Amino acid sequence: MENIKARAEKTAAATEASGGGRVPAVEMIGITKYFRSVPVNDSIDMKIYKGEILSLLGENGSGKTTLMNMLSGIYFPDSGSIRIDGQPVHIKSPKDALDLHIGMIHQHFKLVDVLTAAENVVLGLNESFRLNLKNVRREVASICEKYGFTVDPDKKVYDMSVSEKQTLEIIKVLYRGADILILDEPTAVLTPQETRRLFSVMRNMKEDGKSIVIITHKLHEVMDISDRVAVLRKGKYIGDVNTADTDPQQLTDMMVGHRVSLNIDRPEPDNVRECLKVEHLSVIDADGVKKLDDVSFTAMGGEILGVAGIAGSGQKELLEVIAGLQSALPGSSVIFTDRDGKTSSLIGKTPMEIKKLGVHLAFVPEDRLGMGLVGDLDIADNMLIRTYRDGAGMFVNMKKPRKLAEEIVEEFEVVTPDLLTPVRKLSGGNVQKVLVGREIAGDPSLLMSAYAVRGLDINTSYIIYRLMNEQKAKGTAVIFVGEDLDVLLELCDRIMVLCDGRISGIVDGRTAAKEEVGLLMTRLETEAGK
């Protein structure tokens, strides 16, 4: 504890002393890293100053995380050097990084579920043989107080929400004495309210003289939180600007390399008709926990129905029940109406039975490579997932899927060495293009997508929005489960908000305010309003 204070004073003094010519806490010089023979970071020069929040911005695969991983000791650069406080250093392991007071909070949390917060904090530290959790608790409490966190040191991790886990990860690296914190897409899993709380903590840490690097895709957050923005494109350092001197459009242009319009189209729905009527849908998981509770709504052909909610509020179950991959409790009803007005019940049917009913259902699941695609198969073979049964005889007809694969690669500009490359070798955005392309090719009357733009860069995200709008124009009912409220509010005609397995509200996408949706996500209204 003395330790922390002393260091804080020292850094504060250093910041003051530097005055005009700021002191770089970290200097990366000519950093180059190859994966296979591809340069993912190409002679990057970057500085991180004391007491600043730096946003690291870039499209998918531009090398942001790789660069930061070299700072936190996960990768070692192929060439180039790193200086901390002016001293050249070699960071060979995460431990080296921590010794240099660098801590990284990864996208995927590295916590032990069955231990408490305090136990996780000291885990792996070379403390004395007997654990003195009392001291740990006290120090955790003092860190919390200092920066404005709230965490219960005795709470088990498995009882924690995503945002609590993230808080714990941050406390963990602070406890270890980190002065340079790297946060890899920290807001991807948070609600707007939680994001605001995180940002206020980040500002407190900045006041304390810490240097913070935040990796994010979301431009409005960049504008909100950072002092300076550094942009990477295709492994190269494009440049950095002071946040005060820039705007989202300029940042996008730097990131993409050419001009991109940042407006999402939302044509007026036309020829709206009832497509899917869900009533009293309830689902329990294998442990008997209710995942969906009496959910009723209607999805209309020709409109985009957004689904908002904190991760794990029942979105996955909702889509999987409709697709026939999960079973629902008795009393649930899912009625599908096709374009000719013929109705059929989907509840209790297997995917095969739904297919045989003639229901053209497209489903872009959250887990792209674990459910939507087969990672080891090539693009053409992945096209077969929906159609391999077509045609008589016991052999697969390869002509059509090959043609479809070619079309998708061309139309959606999928970056791939060739059609025969296994899809798991493609980048996240290209994987998603392949998956969405295949699902749309089936000419669906109902298109369900879960987190369709998660982890995708701006360019690809806009391609996906365009495709959703094209489907809407064709009269398809689109169910769009999303996590970015700004996008939901710009793209969707109506937004259904799920909270803890129940519908807490269905709002009009054109008139609803972001705050309103954010509140619905966390608080269950008594009456599911229309």
Place this chain on the structure above:
Amino acid sequence: MIHISKRPDFNRFKGKYAGLNRWTGFGIHLLVRLIGLVLALAVSGVLIYAITKLNPIDVYAEMANGVFGTSRRVWTWLRDLALLLLVAVGLAPAFKMRFWNIGAEGQILVGALATSACMIYMGSANIPTPVFLLIMGIGSMLAGALWGIIPAVFKAFWGTNETLFTLMMNYIAIQLTSFFIPMWEHPKGSNTVGIINAASKAGWFPEVFGQQYMLNIIIVAVITVAMFFYLKRSKHGYEIAVVGQSESTARYAAMNVKKVVVRTMTLSGAICGLAGFLAVAGADHTVSTATAGGRGFVAIIVAWLAKFNPGTMAVISAMLVFLNKGAITIASKFNLSNDVSDIIQGIILFFILGSEFFINYRIQLAHEGKKEEK
């Protein structure tokens, strides 16, 4: 700092990678393997000389002579190669589905038992040979299939562990064999089954094109080719690939995962059972607990090394059977103990597997960057 990283997939059947055309890549791979083989021979040569003071060249020559010296030896080599290949071909669909079938040993054995039972109880009924062979073949496949279905059903419906299950099924098959041997023993008191139908040769494979083992080879060749197309081109083969990769994707694709698992294991077990038929009717003309002879396990190595490509499996089977036969020959010729031949086999296998490592991975100094890639 030394860095080990996976090489980019280089599939020579799938065109270009990194500017290399498929034949250059193929050539490089072949070269690496040849270097591995030469190193293996050199190291075991040194060892042979150190232990036995024999000239390694003589030993290797004798090895080759033991396998290829006479046309009969060549045919025996081909017969054993075919048998091992058939088991590997039978295992391929199961392993491709990531179903760890280590029960081939038992499946072969029950196939062999079914075949022997037919020969013993129907041998004197004067059934025309083709019909009789057909009956025996089907019988052996049914028995093998049963040994495959049981663990598959338990896995599909109750989620049992197929590795342990198939392993246990092996012991049941061995115990069953021990149970039947006294019933079928000939002559009395020998506690062996002896050559079945030694006089009438009923149920023995007939000579085809004047060759005793030609029928074995034809059967295996046909099944191997069929399996190639089944795995690569058929709808079932596609289902096997998808189920093996991810069950949720399979369910998403409206596949009936349970059905695919049971069907594939039925096929796998049936082909391994058929191997038992070949072993009894086509080669040994007797049955014992050693009929499978460890082929059920060696075939696992064959299938995985070949990455389930039936053509590659044939090459690997040929090599393994050659090593085995050659090692036995030198052991008897030079009065070496069996352990020495095992050591030689081990060294050669070690280097062959080692060359696979260098084909799939590369080792580089961390600061070198990409220079050596080309």
